[in-house]
Amino acid sequence: MxxxxxxxxxxxxxxxxxxxxxxxxxxxxxxxxxxxxxxxxxxxxxxxxxxxxxxxxxxxxxxxxxxxxxxxxxxxxxxxxxxxxxxxxxxxxxxxxxxxxxxxxxxxxxxxxxxxxxxxxxxxxxxxxxxxxxxxxxxxxxxxxxxxxxxxxxxxxxEPKRVKALYFSNRAVELLAEEKQEEALHAARHSIEVDPALGVGWNILGVVQRAQGHDADAEASFRKALWEDPKDGAPCGNLENLLRAQGRTEEAIAYRERGLEIRKRDPFFNAFLAEEALGEQQWDEAGRRIKQAIRLLPYEPEFYWIQARVALAQGRTKDAIKSLEKARKWAQPEAQARYDSKLSLLRNIKPE
The missing domain is CATH 3.10.620 (C8orf32 fold)
Structure with a gap:
């Protein structure tokens, strides 16, 4: 896949x-x-x-x-x-x-x-x-x-031109999801025309080009995206996948390592990896990743909700309750009721 x-x-x-x-x-x-x-x-x-x-x-x-x-x-x-x-x-x-x-x-x-x-x-x-x-x-x-x-x-x-370029790159993603590849290509190119220095636009152009089977063009676009924004890990992941599919394993590994280095300080990426690990029942990895996300951004309620789910998967009900209490503390007022109901359920669970 x-x-x-x-x-x-x-x-x-x-x-x-x-x-x-x-x-x-x-x-x-x-x-x-x-x-x-x-x-x-x-x-x-x-x-x-x-x-x-x-x-x-x-x-x-x-x-x-x-x-x-x-x-x-x-x-x-x-x-x-x-x-x-x-x-x-x-x-x-x-x-x-x-x-x-x-x-x-x-x-x-x-x-x-x-x-x-x-x-x-x-x-x-x-x-x-x-x-x-x-x-x-x-x-x-x-x-x-x-x-x-x-x-x-x-x-x-x-800048206004960057926001407009992002509009067209958004549309490219959405059109590609609808399998409208030619329209997606047009939108991606329009994004770059509006703001040629937008790394996001080049990266999305590369994704569309690869979907159309133009791997050489896609590789050039991904490299251009990294040149414009060396701190963006997305082109690294796309280059890794493209190079791995072509059997260029050593190059692919280099871009994987570069991407992980870029994104290790991104709390939301760590939370994403925690969700992935949780779905694969890799409890220790999920716990490690969500702890890192919380260290980087300690006031995000969804991180504590993920942490609570990891604790529940390991049978640690008391720890799950503590994490949910923190989630509730940092949640917007309109979202606190959701955590109240979850806390009520957990507090009624008797430990074995």
């Missing part, structure tokens, strides 16, 4: 050449003005507007819900009232600009996720909007979650 590593920014038809995928719908300005009218401060405007994106229609909001089926443009988000983080953020940025707020895109450096989809491993990243508050250089971070935070220390700026 061949695994392809595809970066995807937390995700229609392709747009016509030259069309801006992030052009906001014409109705957004009137909506933004209506929602923020009478709000004197930038902070109140941002928080009110963000809440309105999620509030139900009967309360005057848009009622947008999370949907990762595919990456929508702002116009599609407005139409469907559904979005992943990229589509939602693009619409929010358009709304802010329409009422004169200074806003930019950003990528939180500690929010990502690795997950397997069939024979594909996807690395999903996150994007947010960052609004200048006008007070001593403070910035307000508008996330997909209906909240506003002032801590932007771990948020890297994203």
């Amino acid at each position: 061949r695994l392809r590593v595809l970066p995807l920014l937390f995700g229609a038809v392709l747009l016509a050449a030259g069309e801006d995928p992030f052009e906001p719908p014409p109705e957004v300005q009137a909506f933004a003005r209506q929602q923020t009218n009478g709000r004197p401060s930038i902070s109140s405007k941002v928080s009110t507007l963000l809440r309105a994106f999620f509030s139900p229609a009967e309360e005057g909001g848009l009622g947008i819900v999370y949907d990762n089926a595919y990456t929508r443009t702002p116009k599609e988000v407005w139409r469907d009232r559904k979005a992943n983080c990229l589509g939602l953020t693009a619409l929010f940025v358009g709304a802010c600009k329409s009422i004169g707020l200074e806003v930019r895109y950003g990528e939180p450096l500690r929010i990502s996720r690795w997950r397997r989809v069939g024979t594909t491993v996807r690395f999903e990243r996150h994007v947010v909007a960052v609004v200048q508050s006008g007070t001593l250089g403070q910035e307000l971070v508008a996330d997909f979650l209906p909240e506003v935070r002032r801590d932007s220390l771990l948020i890297a700026p994203l």
